[in-house]
Amino acid sequence: MLTIARLTRAAPLRAKFQVHRGFSSMSCVRQATHLDKDTHASTAQRLQEDSKVLLSLYGRPSLIFTHGQGVRLFDLAGRSYLDMNAGIAVNALGHNHPQVTKVISEQAQKLIHLSNLYHNENAGDLARLLVAQLNGRGKWSEGAKVFLCNSGTEANEAAIKFARKYGKAKGNNPNKDTIVSFSNAFHGRSLGALSATPNPKYQAPFAPLIPHFVHGEFNNIAQLKDLINENTCGVFVEPVQGEGGIHPSTHAFLKALRERCDEVGAVLVFDEIQCGLGRLGSFYAHQQYDITPDIVTIAKPIANGLPVGATIVSEAVASVIKPGDHGTTFGGSPFASAVAKEVCSIIQTPQFLQGVHKKGVYLLEKCKEAAAGSKLVAEVRGKGLMVGIQLNEGVSTQTFVDLAREHGVLVISAGCNTVRLVPPLIIQESDIDEATAVFKQVLQKMEQ
Ligand SMILES: Cc1ncc(COP(=O)(O)O)c(C=O)c1O
Incomplete structure (x- = not known):
């Protein structure tokens, strides 16, 4: 042995x-x-x-990855792969980014953890940066505040609690506690976040879930008058759905949600955990739509792989949250905050964001080209560096993923029989050429 x-x-x-x-x-x-x-x-x-x-929770290929550099990952056998997953939209700056690695090393030698018993010098800087990026749009501009935590699920869990607290604090309707979310959404797997994730595969084994969560149809405006009513305290939506299969919200849908939330006094929550922080070519995803939420949740790329999440709330929501209402041991640590501050300060530059926008347009165009004429592809869609190749019913996304990997390109599947591309934001056009050439040949091979 x-x-x-x-x-x-x-x-x-x-x-x-x-x-x-x-x-x-x-x-x-x-x-x-x-x-x-x-x-x-x-x-x-x-x-x-x-x-x-290790508890068996994931279906994974028989590879062990040892290190990464830029958009490449390397396995134990020394093979290299073009990483079109970025750890599921996490490694925005790729692997082993020199500035991130430097901050990690410096801060690790200074101070890693304190708990929230004490202040540290980095959490406030990070929160200031996140608030400043709200760009003075609409009611977001003044008084927004940030809760720092450790994952997307935790950011949403906080948002659920804050929406319920807001519902109870505002007005005098004791039944104002219902949370609305939409078909194909993914908001996380804790019992609260899972209750807002209407996927029977994820929910059924853990029923009963939390009461007073209801679900509507994504992008359907006609239903909103009934769905969102006086008992609604919060409405959760992803501006672009990720796990559900790369489905962008329509502008009209988000606008209608904003209007209906205002009519009934509910909090509008944008879950930007997968689509936010630069991926669409603007710092926040909702800036693509120019519609402002009351709460935005972010996580995945914020610290390029260190587990950090944030729940950003408007002044009105912040005003009902009191000390002791919520908390975390690890969230907002000096270490995580220093790294997140560095990552976000790189992502926020107009030059970086314009580059993402340009590469997003290029990726979509090259994927469409690769799929042109294929009998296997139903649709290629996306926004920014978030692109989905939806295969026809009965065509296996797993076969696509496996063949692409065998030929050195890592991709993942998502809902609606879709192959999902969420590469590092530092990807270059030449990498996109390489990946899409592989996709074309994978499709040809699958058709044989
Ligand atoms: C839109 C969205 N919300 C929430 C989550 C949950 O985040 P985490 O896995 O960091 O808890 C995810 C994860 O994929 C996500 O894509």
Whole structure:
């Protein structure tokens, strides 16, 4: 039996930053050598050992990734992959970004954690940056405040609590506690966030869920008068749905939500956890629509991979939240806040955001080109660097994902039989050319 020391030995020996370019020239499946057999055995053996102690929750390919650089990831066997996932829209600045790595190293030597018993010098700076980026639009401009936490789910969980507190505090309707969300939404997996995620696959095993959550049809304006009423305290929507299959909200839908929330005194919550923070070419996703929420939740890319989330609330919502209403041990730590501040200060520059917009247009165009004439593709859609290739019913997204990976490109699936592309925001047009050339050939191979 191989020892762990022996199992981990091989990876760095192999083509450290070996780059796969284009489908035809790629040698992902290289000729077997003695070392290949060894590393293959290492991977298989390690995964078998790991499976004995890790709870089985995820379907994953039999690979172990060891390091990353820019838009590339490298596995234990020394193969390189073009990462079109960015850790599910997280590694906005790619892997091993020098400025991020520098802040991590410096802050780690200074102060990592305090708890919220005490103030630190970074959390306020991060919150100021997030509020400043609201850009003085509408009622967002003054008095917005930030709660810092550790994940998207936690950011939404806080938003649910804040919406309920607001509903109870404003007006005198004791029944104003209903939360509305929409079909295909994903808001997280804690019981609160899961109650707002109307997917029977995720909800059914954990029923009963939290009462007074109702669901409407995404992008359907006609239903809103009945759906959102005097008992509604909060309405959750993703400006662009991610897990649900890359579905942008229409401008008219968000506008109608804003109007109806104002009519009944409900809080409008934009879940920008996947689509926000630069991915659409503006700092916040809602700036693409020019419609302001009362709460916005963000997480994934905020610290380029460190677990950080934030719930940003308007002055009116902030005014009902009192000390002790909510809290966290880890949230807003000096370490996480320093890293998030660095990441956000890079993303916020107009030049960076314009680049994302331009590359988003290019990615969509190249994906459409790759899919043109394919009998397997129902639709290619997206906004910014968030693109979905929806395959026809009965065509396997898993086969697409597996074939792309075999040829050196990492992609993931999403709802509605869609292949989801959420690459690092630092991706270059040449990387997009490489990825889409692979997609074209994958589709051709699947048609054979
Ligand atoms: C829109 C949206 N909201 C919430 C979440 C949950 O975030 P997390 O996994 O960080 O808890 C996700 C995660 O995919 C998401 O895409």
